[in-house]
Amino acid sequence: MSLWEKFAPKENNKALLICSSTHHLLLAERLLSDHGIQSKVVPVPQGIVTHCTSGIEFASAKEAEVKELLEEHEIAHEGIYRL
Numbered sequence: 001m002s003l004w005e006k007f008a009p010k011e012n013n014k015a016l017l018i019c020s021s022t023h024h025l026l027l028a029e030r031l032l033s034d035h036g037i038q039s040k041v042v043p044v045p046q047g048i049v050t051h052c053t054s055g056i057e058f059a060s061a062k063e064a065e066v067k068e069l070l071e072e073h074e075i076a077h078e079g080i081y082r083l
Helices: 003-007 022-034 060-072
Strands: 014-019 039-043 054-059 077-082
Touching: 014 022, 014 060, 022 039, 022 054, 022 060, 054 060, 060 077
Parallel strands: none
Antiparallel strands: 014 054, 014 077, 039 054
16 A cells, blocks of 8 residues: 555545556546546646656546556556545
């Protein structure tokens, strides 16, 4: 468990996808949009250690669907964090 997951507030129903590169971030953004999943690119909050400075915020209820799409389309990502 990361420090972010341990100490982040749990009230929000948002999740943050961190991709392995900007290229994968843009692919993931298009993929989610094409599948009707509302999302937006946001800066990565302090507390999440990553080399990427942007992530994709989406409804945490869609997490399983997002994971499935990423795997199906072989989009590399570092993780999904609850906000």
